Amino acid sequence: MPPHRFRSVSSAAALLCALALGACATNPPAADSSNNDPYESVNRKIWDLDLALNDYLLTPVARGYRYVTPQFARTAITNALHNLKSPAIFANDLMEGNMKRAGQTLTRIVLNTTVGVGGLYDFGADQKLPYHDADFGATMGSWGVPSGPFLVLPLLGPSDPRDGIGYAVDSYIDPFNIKMQAARIKDANYIRFGVETVNGAALRLDDLDELRRSSLDFYAAIRSLYQQKRAADVAIAKNPDSPVLPNIPYDEVEPSSPVPSNPPAAAGSAKAQ
Numbered sequence: 001m002p003p004h005r006f007r008s009v010s011s012a013a014a015l016l017c018a019l020a021l022g023a024c025a026t027n028p029p030a031a032d033s034s035n036n037d038p039y040e041s042v043n044r045k046i047w048d049l050d051l052a053l054n055d056y057l058l059t060p061v062a063r064g065y066r067y068v069t070p071q072f073a074r075t076a077i078t079n080a081l082h083n084l085k086s087p088a089i090f091a092n093d094l095m096e097g098n099m100k101r102a103g104q105t106l107t108r109i110v111l112n113t114t115v116g117v118g119g120l121y122d123f124g125a126d127q128k129l130p131y132h133d134a135d136f137g138a139t140m141g142s143w144g145v146p147s148g149p150f151l152v153l154p155l156l157g158p159s160d161p162r163d164g165i166g167y168a169v170d171s172y173i174d175p176f177n178i179k180m181q182a183a184r185i186k187d188a189n190y191i192r193f194g195v196e197t198v199n200g201a202a203l204r205l206d207d208l209d210e211l212r213r214s215s216l217d218f219y220a221a222i223r224s225l226y227q228q229k230r231a232a233d234v235a236i237a238k239n240p241d242s243p244v245l246p247n248i249p250y251d252e253v254e255p256s257s258p259v260p261s262n263p264p265a266a267a268g269s270a271k272a273q
Contacts, residue, residue, distance in 0.1 A: 083119025137166025141234030
């Protein structure tokens with residue numbers, strides 16, 4: 001997921017998105033409304049930088065991680081990361097008015113934290129309570145807040161003003177982040193962020209490689225996927241039973257890689273929370 005654990009980074013993302021939204025409101029550029037990307041020329045330059053960092057730094061590390069870490073261990077790590085994120089998901093379920101999903105999330109937290117040994121095993125899924133995602137960006141969307149223009153942020157990848165603000169809010173309501181900040185244990189947040197980044201990159205390596213090979217314009221393909229996924233997230237936040245795209249875990253996207261929050265056929269086929 002984007003850097004929910006680091007208040008300084010998430011606040012910076014929110015500020016960048018807010019400034020972009022304000023600039024768009026005061027001096028709206030000519031835009032192709034079909035893709036909501038009025039800053040495409042700037043976005044593409046940032047995209048090239050992010051893609052280079054992804055290719056030369058994150059991808060080699062992710063490949064090494066996948067090579068040395070057995071599948072069962074990667075699944076356990078993914079489960080644990082989902083469990084850590086679940087309190088924020090529960091809060092967003094409540095804010096969206098999705099009481100059924102909130103009850104499922106709360107039950108999963110209790111089951112996976114206890115029987116699932118801190119979330120390493122997804123016991124909730126065994127009880128037919130599958131993992132779902134929810135974030136404050138989608139919550140605001142369910143309230144009618146518009147997304148604003150598509151943005152590519154340095155190091156953070158695809159976003160928009162609404163999601164940038166949502167990242168910051170999710171960071172501030174995350175119990176793990178709050179606890180570590182209060183205890184002044186900064187390394188815990190850095191470690192968690194690093195594991196999320198590398199584990200998420202490892203999950204989507206094959207899908208993104210295939211998408212890149214098959215796309216005439218990788219930037220446009222990622223933009224389209226990101227916007228479709230976020231539209232689906234908002235639709236699900238409004239009505240969890242709506243027939244929309246599958247609710248792919250948002251934290252499979254990491255800030256240091258220019259990838260969407262819905263890689264095609266996301267590599268969550270392993271039993272992950």
